[in-house]
Amino acid sequence: MRYDLLKVLIVDDNQHMRVLLGEILRALGVRHIYEAGDGAQGLQMMRNEPVDIVMTDLSMKPLDGIDFVRLLRNSPDSPGHMCPVIMITGHSTHQRVQEARNAGVNEFLAKPLTARGVIERLNQVIDHPRAFVRTTDYFGPDRRRRADPRFKGPRRRHADAAQQNAAAEDS
Numbered sequence: 001m002r003y004d005l006l007k008v009l010i011v012d013d014n015q016h017m018r019v020l021l022g023e024i025l026r027a028l029g030v031r032h033i034y035e036a037g038d039g040a041q042g043l044q045m046m047r048n049e050p051v052d053i054v055m056t057d058l059s060m061k062p063l064d065g066i067d068f069v070r071l072l073r074n075s076p077d078s079p080g081h082m083c084p085v086i087m088i089t090g091h092s093t094h095q096r097v098q099e100a101r102n103a104g105v106n107e108f109l110a111k112p113l114t115a116r117g118v119i120e121r122l123n124q125v126i127d128h129p130r131a132f133v134r135t136t137d138y139f140g141p142d143r144r145r146r147a148d149p150r151f152k153g154p155r156r157r158h159a160d161a162a163q164q165n166a167a168a169e170d171s
Contacts, residue, residue, distance in 0.1 A: 001122075001126065003028045003029040003122070004031050006052050006122075007032040007034070007049065007051045007052045007053075008030055008034070008051065008052065008053050008054075009033075009035075009036065009042060010034070010035050010036070010055050010056075011035075011036045011038070011055070011060070011068060012036075012060065013037050013038050013057065017057065017088075017113075018035045021088075021113060024113060024115050025118070027115065028115070028118070028119065028122075034049055039056070040062070040063045040068075042056065043072065046079035046080050046083070053086065053125060054080075054084070054085045056069070056085060056086070056087060057089075058092050058100060059092070065088075066096070067103075069085050069087070069100065069103040069105055070104070072104070074139055081139070082132055084106045084107075084129065085107075086121045086122075086125065087108050088109045088113070089108060102138065102143075103140070105140070107121045109121045130142045
């Protein structure tokens with residue numbers, strides 16, 4: 001992995017966390033690290049500097065990580081609709097994690113941060129990117145992690161499976 005070629009944006013309202021994450025990235029060899037104190041600054045930074053990966057905290061003020069990702073994915077003037085986003089979270093509720101996932105987050109990284117965790121998430125978004133999906137109410141990486149090779153439906157939905165089963169019973 002050529003970490004030295006990556007351009008990473010860290011979006012976090014806690015300066016200590018930005019410093020810690022920046023030091024981990026530098027230790028991995030990342031040379032281009034940009035920082036923003038909240039989601040609004042992050043979007044502006046992305047307009048000024050093209051970035052490859054965003055690492056953002058879930059809980060920030062005034063614009064939190066979920067709202068930041070929603071704007072990044074869906075705003076007409078977004079500077080990076082398909083930029084991979086790694087959401088950093090401490091002790092968030094299952095509901096907030098689901099919200100982040102439904103906003104279009106690629107990966108999650110739990111606090112406390114470790115170099116191993118950072119490496120694993122970076123490698124996941126680089127080596128195993130998920131296709132992006134657009135529906136009427138979602139745009140972002142495919143939320144399904146595994147493909148079932150036995151499934152023959154067009155969209156891999158429960159409704160597709162039910163139609164398949166009904167068709168098989170009618171035959």
